[in-house]
Amino acid sequence: MKKLIFYIIAIATGALLSFEGALYGKLGEQVGTLEADFYNFFMGAIISLILLIFFGKGNLSAITKFPKWNLLGGLLGVIYLLTLVIGVPIVGVGISMIAIVVGQMVTSILIDHYGWLGSNRKPVGSKRIAALVLMLGALALTLF
Numbered sequence: 001m002k003k004l005i006f007y008i009i010a011i012a013t014g015a016l017l018s019f020e021g022a023l024y025g026k027l028g029e030q031v032g033t034l035e036a037d038f039y040n041f042f043m044g045a046i047i048s049l050i051l052l053i054f055f056g057k058g059n060l061s062a063i064t065k066f067p068k069w070n071l072l073g074g075l076l077g078v079i080y081l082l083t084l085v086i087g088v089p090i091v092g093v094g095i096s097m098i099a100i101v102v103g104q105m106v107t108s109i110l111i112d113h114y115g116w117l118g119s120n121r122k123p124v125g126s127k128r129i130a131a132l133v134l135m136l137g138a139l140a141l142t143l144f
Contacts, residue, residue: 018093025088033085040081095142102135
C-alpha cells in the first residue's frame, strides 16, 4: 500500500513539474532565462525558509560536516530549471519532460545498479530495461 501511495504522489509531483516547465518557459520568454531561473529559486528559498521556521526539526548546521560534492543538488536544480526555461519554448513541455525523464531513467538505473553516491544496489532487471527502451522509443518518435 505504501508503494501505491508513493506512486500516486510521484505521478502528481511529475504533473506539477510539467506545469512548472510551462510556467517558467513562458516566464523565461518574457523576462529572460536567467531572470526566470533566479525568480524560481528566490521564491523557493523564501517558501522553504518559512516552512523551516515553522516545521523544521533537523539540524541545518550539520550541512558543514558533509563532503562538498554532496551539496551539488542546488547546482543540479539550476541546470534542470534552465533546461526547461530554454527548452519548453523550443520543443514544448511534453517533449522537454520526456527528454528529461529519459535522462533521469538512464542515470537512475546506473546509480541503482552500481550503488553510486551511497545508494543501495538494485541490479538492473529486464523490466527496467524494457521501460527505458519504451521511453527512448517515445522520445525517438517525437523527433520525426
